[in-house]
Amino acid sequence: MLALAGLLTIEVALAMVLFVAAFGVFFYLARVVFVHHSMALDSWAAGIVDGWRAAEPGLTGPVRLVTFFAALPFLLPASLSGVLLLRRARHRRESWELLVAMAGGMILNQLLKLYFNRPRPSNALLQTLGLSFPSGHAMLGVTFYGCLAWLLARHLGHARWALPLLLWAGLIGVTRVYLHAHYATDVLAGFAGGAAWLVLCRAGIKLFWKEEQAVFESADNDMESN
Template sequence: MRWDIVFDALRAFVLRAGTTVGGLGAFLVAGMLIAVGAILLFGQVAQYVMSGKTQAFDDAVLKWMAANQRPLADAAMLEVTALGTGVVVLTIVGVSSLFLMLTRHKYSALLLLVATAGGLLLNTALKQFFDRPRPQLFEWGTHAATSSFPSGHAMSATIVYSTVAYLAARLYKRVWPRWITMIIALTIIALICASRMYLGVHYPSDVLAGATIGLGWAAFCMATLEAIQRFSLRSRPEITKDEIPPPDVAQAEVTLPVASGGTPTRPTT
């Protein structure tokens, strides 16, 4: 396959979409391309995992992390990994959704709820399908009863934190708060992913797959939100200048009472 031809075709498609429906059109196409690319990358990682091609690399990374563990880092990673647990994630989703509803951003609240619930169902289905055993190199006091591939923490963290950051960035008018919000979200996601490997409850390939499919699902949901809002705006009737009725001049005129001498007088209260 000529990847240069594919790249040129995709680039032309994005630019054409942006020219046709504005900058938002380019955003929609970019979101869908990210989703498709994430799915393809996830499929490639899954193929390597199921064929055993990643096992040597996975074991080597976990052994290196186990050999470099420190008490302070152990405590920090246990706290960081808690940011990806169900209680914390659902609390963030609940509070954020309530705030969005109260501020009349119903589509944004719906996006966050659908992205979270859909990601949970998708991760459960993928775990049951691949049914990869957990790493057994060393044992921590963490409970991990489900399958290993893909990482639920990495997937849910990528979906929730990136979506919340995206929705928060939409509320900012300036550029620098948007960048700060996205950087904070990416840092949290990266730390959670690293903690899953550090604690030995996931292989690196599990974490990569979880973050990849989580990004793809989040990008799809974000692009869908933009499409819904754009369709909603386009479906509203627009009032042009010609359709605005002219003011009634006769009603605007005020007739003052005239005294017997012919001089207008102001009414008294």
């Protein structure tokens, strides 16, 4: 009970606020798309990126490169490498967090896509497979780079890298709209879903770790008393 009470900190309170806000944004976007059937935001965003492409045709090549850094062929080996490196550095809790966050995020994203069953835009500039809502690049990008930002800030003292990493994840989301691989609402929902999942995952790992430590400490005290 003391271990659980220790979770009632400012960090947890802020995490709860972030989770509720992210879930609220996701729910709102789902209503806009699937209840009100509104394409206003998607059309507006598509018009902006089409203007960028018309003004600078050479952007398409770099955009294709940037979008790769949240694709499964990159995220899967990067996540597994990160887990192995963390375990080698004896950061067992963090390695589990990264593994659970990424594996669970991939599964959750696919389940959400199947549930909402929204087709992708028909005018994509690159070959795209699967369904559209929410964007996997946006959701998994926030999960992966959010985990990385926290690890750098927590263990290496590089808090200044947190904002650039999150901005990088945001830029990857913009590339999905630019390439017409997703609608803007798909990307925003992916950001919201990824943030909510990351907060929930971190809270769950922290709770489990507190309980595990409490059990070990209780067992050690019993052994000492005997």
